[in-house]
Amino acid sequence: MPEPLTTDPIAEARRQWEEHGWHDAAGGMAAVTAIMRTQQILLSRIEGVLKHFGLTFARYELLTLLSFTRSGALPMAKASARLQVHPTSVTNAVDRLERAGLVRRMGHPTDGRTTLVEITAEGRQTVLSATTELNAAVFTDPGFTPNELDELNTMLGRYRRGAGDFIDHEATPGA
Amino acid sequence: MPEPLTTDPIAEARRQWEEHGWHDAAGGMAAVTAIMRTQQILLSRIEGVLKHFGLTFARYELLTLLSFTRSGALPMAKASARLQVHPTSVTNAVDRLERAGLVRRMGHPTDGRTTLVEITAEGRQTVLSATTELNAAVFTDPGFTPNELDELNTMLGRYRRGAGDFIDHEATPGA
DNA sequence: TATTGTTATACTCTATAACTATA
DNA sequence: TATAGTTATAGAGTATAACAATA
Known part of the structure; x- marks a missing residue:
């Protein structure tokens, strides 16, 4: 640099x-x-x-999303919608994560078209370690005061809603 | 989507x-x-x-930077530093812009190592049109209130300075 | 006919390393 | 020896189009 x-x-x-x-x-x-x-x-x-965990942010987000699911699995299209990324990006991310043994592809029980992505035990372990380190190194003190964080969350939440990012009832992310 | x-x-x-x-x-x-x-x-x-002008944001930023220079030219390394991107990114951007006739490479008069990038007349015309359209379509009403813009500029300016993005005397970008 | 997902292809930006030329 | 820039290579994300399989 x-x-x-x-x-x-x-x-x-x-x-x-x-x-x-x-x-x-x-x-x-x-x-x-x-x-x-x-x-x-x-x-x-x-x-x-x-990097310490062999993850990129996109793959970390996918792992996190899966780990927050009851069954630990999600159709590809659902993951694409929730992460707000292109379907081919999900295919690519799942390819890498599967090769690393952190997720696994499964057929859908009733709909033959859809592929389910399921987080593995190793994936859960990895995402937990990564989150612990991320929280300590970045999220706990990202460089903004608590007040600024609230302002950012409120302001950007309103902006994202206005941009059509999601259709929300009235919940305000800030505070 | x-x-x-x-x-x-x-x-x-x-x-x-x-x-x-x-x-x-x-x-x-x-x-x-x-x-x-x-x-x-x-x-x-x-x-x-x-897209209407065949530009990416990175290339637009380079063109803008050059257009704001007295001579319309800058050494590659200076452009890299000012845009805060990797030298190879500048090389790549200049390659494309040069092929499009929007900039031109020139030798430095006294230092044989450095290459100067100079914006062409067509480049000036293009960046002016692009800026006019960008201002109208995005920057004049980006989706934040004037108050929010001030807060963002103040908050993020402070953040960037804290992150070592630049060494500033005391100027505050906001307001 | 519509939907789901993959594949192929292509184009960004980014980054490292090796290299040339000059200071 | 240090600096400026290019080249080669690789990896990331993104996107479109074509395609297969299924609903």
Whole structure:
């Protein structure tokens, strides 16, 4: 990685936006770019931890989802919908996880078309260890104050709902 | 894309975190996951616009950076540092942009090692059109209130500085 | 005819290592 | 010896299209 910058590149971009007269868009541009960059930093921290377990964030999320299920199994399409990723991404993730022995493919008992993904005992063990380390290394102190976390959860929850990410009754994620 | 969810998957994950006794990490997990997801939504909106210009977000950012330079040119390493991406990513982006006629590679006048990237007239035209459309379609109304934008800029600016993203004197990006 | 999932293909960005050329 | 950049290679996620099997 390169040397540290001596000035905030996003603040600098915002200044340029203002100079070009794009006042209405400057704040939005800065916030959107900041979200992009923050995601990058967080993802890099997370994947640094998950690497120890041979997992990527996408595969970790799939394992976590399965581990929270009563039966430990889910149809591929359900996993795709819940994780909000493309079906081929699930196929790919399951391929890798299956090769690692963390999940297993099974036929559906009544619908011959659907494939069930089931987490294995080893998968449960792995996701538990990974979560423990992730919680300690990132989630317990992600770099925001408790107050900021509440604001983020409220604000982004509202944003995601507005973007059609989910149809919710009225529950507010924050607090 | 799959059918819309009837419940917020992040709120659901948070509930599971609480149930497992991971109270200290639940809020951080939810906020971090929300940032990830929000980034995905925003990026998809942005790339939907940039597609009309044959650009990706990474290439758009490079073009924008060059267009804000006095001379319209920058050494590869400088671009890498400013955009906070890997040198090979810059090489790749410049390859594509050069093939599209939007930038041009030039030798450095005094240092034979460095390559300068210069934006072409067509590149300037393209980045201006793209910015106009991006501002209208996304940045002017990104889905957050002006107040929320300020909070995001302040909060994420502080976060990025804390993460060592840049060494700033004291300037606060928000407001 | 519609749905589920896989395969093939392709295109991102990212990262490491090996290499050339220059300072 | 250190720096700048390219190349080769590999891996990740994402996406479209074609296809098989089943409902």
